[in-house]
Amino acid sequence: MSVIAAAAIGCRAAPPASQAVESVSGEVTAADRVAAGAPTRGGELTVNVRAEPQSFTWYTRRDGTTQLLSLLTQGKLVRVNRATEELEPWLAESWTRSSDGLRYTLKLRPGVTFADGRPFTADDVVFSFAAAYDRGSVLADSLQVKGARLVVTALDPASVEIAFPSPFGPGVRLLDNLPILPRHKLQGALDAGTFGDAWGLSTPVSAVTGLGPFVLSAYVPGQRIVLTRNERYFRSDAAGIRLPYLERIIVEIVPEQDAQILRLLAGQSDMPAFEVRPEDYAPLKRAADAGSVQLFDLGPGLDADGFWINLKPGAFDGDPRADWIQRDELRQAISMAVDRRLFADTVFLGAATPVFGPVTPANKKWYSAEVPQVEHDVDGAKALLATIGLVDRNGDRLLEDRRGNLARLTLLTQKGQTALERGAATIRDELHALGVTMDVVMLDGNALVQRFLSGRNYDAVYFRFGATDTDPALSPDFWLSGGSSHVWNLAQKSPATEWEQRIDAAMARHTTALDEKARHRAFVEAQTIFAEHAPVVYFAAPRVYVAAASRVVNLTPAVLRPQLLWSADTIAVAHQERPR
Numbered sequence: 001m002s003v004i005a006a007a008a009i010g011c012r013a014a015p016p017a018s019q020a021v022e023s024v025s026g027e028v029t030a031a032d033r034v035a036a037g038a039p040t041r042g043g044e045l046t047v048n049v050r051a052e053p054q055s056f057t058w059y060t061r062r063d064g065t066t067q068l069l070s071l072l073t074q075g076k077l078v079r080v081n082r083a084t085e086e087l088e089p090w091l092a093e094s095w096t097r098s099s100d101g102l103r104y105t106l107k108l109r110p111g112v113t114f115a116d117g118r119p120f121t122a123d124d125v126v127f128s129f130a131a132a133y134d135r136g137s138v139l140a141d142s143l144q145v146k147g148a149r150l151v152v153t154a155l156d157p158a159s160v161e162i163a164f165p166s167p168f169g170p171g172v173r174l175l176d177n178l179p180i181l182p183r184h185k186l187q188g189a190l191d192a193g194t195f196g197d198a199w200g201l202s203t204p205v206s207a208v209t210g211l212g213p214f215v216l217s218a219y220v221p222g223q224r225i226v227l228t229r230n231e232r233y234f235r236s237d238a239a240g241i242r243l244p245y246l247e248r249i250i251v252e253i254v255p256e257q258d259a260q261i262l263r264l265l266a267g268q269s270d271m272p273a274f275e276v277r278p279e280d281y282a283p284l285k286r287a288a289d290a291g292s293v294q295l296f297d298l299g300p301g302l303d304a305d306g307f308w309i310n311l312k313p314g315a316f317d318g319d320p321r322a323d324w325i326q327r328d329e330l331r332q333a334i335s336m337a338v339d340r341r342l343f344a345d346t347v348f349l350g351a352a353t354p355v356f357g358p359v360t361p362a363n364k365k366w367y368s369a370e371v372p373q374v375e376h377d378v379d380g381a382k383a384l385l386a387t388i389g390l391v392d393r394n395g396d397r398l399l400e401d402r403r404g405n406l407a408r409l410t411l412l413t414q415k416g417q418t419a420l421e422r423g424a425a426t427i428r429d430e431l432h433a434l435g436v437t438m439d440v441v442m443l444d445g446n447a448l449v450q451r452f453l454s455g456r457n458y459d460a461v462y463f464r465f466g467a468t469d470t471d472p473a474l475s476p477d478f479w480l481s482g483g484s485s486h487v488w489n490l491a492q493k494s495p496a497t498e499w500e501q502r503i504d505a506a507m508a509r510h511t512t513a514l515d516e517k518a519r520h521r522a523f524v525e526a527q528t529i530f531a532e533h534a535p536v537v538y539f540a541a542p543r544v545y546v547a548a549a550s551r552v553v554n555l556t557p558a559v560l561r562p563q564l565l566w567s568a569d570t571i572a573v574a575h576q577e578r579p580r
Contacts, residue, residue, distance in 0.1 A: 039554045039572030044248040046269040048260040051445045056199040056208050059137045068562055074179035075211030082558035082566045087173050101167040108158045112234045114182050116209040122154035127183035136196020138484050141477035142177040146508050166512045169519050170471050182209055213244040213569035225251040245572035271548040273562050278349040284547050296557045298544040300353045300362040305423050305464045306536040311488040312455045320405045324388045331534040333381035335374050337434040344540040347422045352540040360541040363470050371527040399435035408437040413462040415442035424462045466561045472523055473511040480504055488535040499533045
């Protein structure tokens, strides 16, 4: 597994959470820990997000703010350490695998309770899998192997057996996808067929409980979410201090990125929840040099913004563009027409790496130089479009089809996300040179997601989906034709195209092989097929910069979102009050 290195700019590395402190008397006091530079309990953290959560449970919504709340309030059986990529025991303290690789027996950590005091048992694990496979859940794809579900059995209150339908390369690593939910709170909704609506935003926060380091204590729509320490959280540091260190986290909803940075620089917040923009680097670097801010350069990102055209069958029935808008040649020509180096310089101010597919060079284990890369070639793109009847018929450089319809599309992107706004504008301008007209329409994030999830009422989208793990086998929702994040044609009952069927087959081999070389060969094949048909076109992966106030200590940055808050239970603050 690759190790993701985080280079800190303008700050010193914080002491590790495991640092033990001894006093002369043998009793560790808060003063001893402060003197030794170790984190202490207390204080609050103010975090900015750009959008409302869509739910209080990640089972039913996959937006970034809902994911953040899930990480803060829920626990998992195992955890992938996002800084080291290593698998760690969490609610399950150990596990064993059968000789055939099909069954895992997990021993649960004893004495763990939910935030409301109810004991955590194997029944909660069985229930969580049942809820994940419910039709109201979006997690089912990520918890299947070759399209088949896992079978989970409670052996006794403290142990479970998980049976896989076939060998699975990543093993129990896939359990990092599953937050464990309380059976005593949600069994009724599952039995009634209303689980998809459970724990929506109208749910009283007092009704939501979990096994994570924090609990919801207040939600003011459009303004903030307040989380307080879970006093029953199961973890302690090496010195025996109960985690989390923080007393409270305030998640403020601040839609504008400029406003988020201004709040950080003014000492009104402690960090944006996610990465900052390249244009924010200069003012943040000055603040880092002055000692008021920490700025981390995590290198190229694992995710790139993607452009796709609606490929759902029937989406353009009756549309005069139906003959060509879903053709592979159109997407291939767009990929050829955009100068990726120019794109990186224009959209990300040079702080980006040109990319040609969904796997970026940051994913050192699964990125492959064998996957085809297209050359920037406007003339070649025009020739390719001519093969599907799009040519300049009037000498004005605008392409038309055989019926005289302009080669024109509407591109949707997220309003207020400046990299997406600049990216969409750059695609529009590059395609203008090709003779294709692109109208850019910007929507609020949640409205945009709902629009393309409908599967019909859009032409094209420019947007980003964040990976939750570097192992491709844990992103079947994107790669497989039946996946809920297979954005160009969501949740197909059977593969709509021959090439998607071949990707499904390659991913099945990649997923079930236990030999790493065999897994690599199969995934190169899947990526190669993807590159040939370009269902999503990628242009550049930005460098990942994250920032936090200097008073925030014990940070462990990682390139995956949320880059700082993935390990929120070990974050601390040096002062109770935020400096003004």
